Amino acid sequence: MASLSAAAAAQNFQMPALSPTMTEGNIASWKVKEGELFSAGDVLLEIETDKAQMDVEAQDDGVLAKIIVGDGSKTIQVGQRIAVLAEPGDDLSTLEIPEEATSAPKAAAPKQAEPAAPAPSAPQSGKSAASPPGKAQKQTYPLYPSVLFTLQANGLSKEDADKIPATGPSGRLLKGDVLAYVGRLSDSSYASTLSKQLKEKGHLDLSNIKVAAAKKPEPKPAAPAKEEPVPEPETEIAVSINLEAVLKCQQRLKETLGTTLPLSEFLERAGEIANEELPRSKNAQPTADELFNAVLGLDKIPSTSRGTFIPQTRAIPAVSGAFKSAKKSDIIDILAGKPSKRTAPKIVSAGAAAPVNVFSLSVPKEEARRANVFLARFKTILETEPGQLIL
Structure with a gap:
């Protein structure tokens, strides 16, 4: 202070x-x-x-x-x-108010003038009874703010700091050193006590430190086994389709152009058209592009999407009353032209009775609506508009 x-x-x-x-x-x-x-x-x-x-x-x-x-x-x-x-x-x-000193210490005179007399409070010899045991040395470190203020308050300059015995770490000057130097400490043992404490505490005593034993890692509890998701039961949707119009279209194409278009080609093309712009699935998530466009107002999230349905077919004999269904035949084999061990659908010529086949899909319950729309389109194309399949 x-x-x-x-x-x-x-x-x-x-x-x-x-x-x-x-x-x-x-x-x-x-x-x-x-x-x-x-x-x-x-x-x-x-x-x-x-x-x-x-x-x-x-x-x-x-x-x-x-x-x-x-x-x-x-x-x-x-x-x-x-x-x-x-x-x-x-x-x-x-509070007891102390008396003011009889005279104030004079400030240090300019270098050109004669040296001023030392302040009454400072010892004439530059040492006091409470002088610390340290030695005066040039202060190479910046002075502490408290030291600088105490020097100024007692009429001392920064140069005078080099003349004061220092007891701080590495020979640094402390506020107590300045007060002891000017005789403002009543405790004569202050300097020696402070110097002893700094010497004792100037290093770390690691002799009593023990290295802690390494802790064994605790076993992590086993993660509970994940339950396998139970697949949802599928729903079978079927529709009967009369292929008479397809066979007639096939016959006209052969008579007119001399070209035979396989029945499997008619079925494949009808499936591609029926899969276009089906109602959007309830579980379908909008893509990043669709969300981005919706945020910018460039477009709305579409309510339709393309399907991937491929129906299976089984032939139904042209008999009255109840009928016996044949084994299912995968339409992929039909489209690929692979021979199948399954019973092939019975397709009669255009001059015979109308050939009726049953086409079906096995889909999850939430896809039933889309599957019904697909089969309805598939039936309409094959029964009423087969000509568009050869364009």
Whole structure:
């Protein structure tokens, strides 16, 4: 903290020297009111000189017990008492105000002038009874803010710091070293005690540290077995289709162009057309492109999609009453022209009775609507519009 004088219950706060040549200054304003607590680093007041306007910060926690020199005061000499400080928790109503020193220490004179007489509070020899056991040396590290402020408050310059015995780590100067040097410490054992503590605690004692035993990794609980999803039961949808129109179209094509188009080709082309623009599946998720276009308003998510249905077929004999169904024949084999061991659908010539075949699909329940639309289209194309399949 700034320069303090020992007192029974409070300390005098003197006008600090904010530069080596400063002898007096003006108090622009106090930033802390009487009775208010402050912490180290808080701005206590603002001081004006003929060269600059500067803030004075607190070096320790405390209470502003009394303001002696108020705002706007001019030409206050360095070392003159301007306030009284107390410790946090002190009862200000019963606080004993210390007396002001009879004379203020003089600031360091310019280099051209004769050396000024040392301040009354500083020892004439540069040493005091409480001088630390360290040795004076050039301070190569930046001075601590508390050290710099204490030097200025006691009329010492940065150059004087090289003359003060230092007890800090690596020979650094501490605030207590400066106070001991100017004789402001009543405890003569302070310096030696502090030096001993710094020496003892200047290194880490690892002799009592034991390496902890490595912990064995705890076995992770086995993950519960995932239940296999139960497949949903499929629904079979069937429709009977009369292929008479297809056979007639096939016959006309042969008579007109001399070309025979296999029945499997008619069925494949009818399936491709029937799969176009079917109602969109309930489980179908829109693609990234469809979502992006919908957000931009370029297009709506379509309500239709292309199907992939391939019906199976089984022939029904042209008999009245109940009929016996033959074994199912996969239409993939029919379209590929592969021989099948299954019973082939019985398809009669155009001059015979109308050939009727049953086409069916086995689909999940949620696909039943799409499958019905597909089979209805498939039936319509083969029974009424087979001519479009040869274009």
